[in-house]
Amino acid sequence: MMYTNSITPKGQVTIPKALRDKIGLKPGQSARFELLDERTIVIRKPLTDEQVRRVVGPPRGDQPLTDKEKARLKARGLL
Secondary structure (H helix, E strand, O other), X not given: OOOOOOOOOOXXXXXXXXXXXXXXXXXXXXXXXXXXXOOEEEEEOOOOHHHHHHHHOOOOOOOOOOXXXXXXXXXXXXX
8 A cells, every 4th residue: 555645844744544454553643763774664463461461571669670671672663
C-alpha cells in the first residue's frame, strides 16, 4: 500500500485511516517513528503490557530492566 499526504505548516501528517486500521492505532494512542534510511520511515504501534511481558517476563516490582533485557528488546526493535 502506498499513500500520499501533505505536511501541514506545523509539520504534521495524518496517517491514513486504512493504515491506522491495519496496525490497530486508535485515537489518542502513541506511535513510534523510526528512520531507516534517507527515504524510509517506519511507523510502529507501541507494545501492549502483555506483549512486553512475553518478551521480558513478569514484572519484578520497581527493579529496572537489566542490560541483557534491554539488549533483547533493542534487538527486536522494541526499545
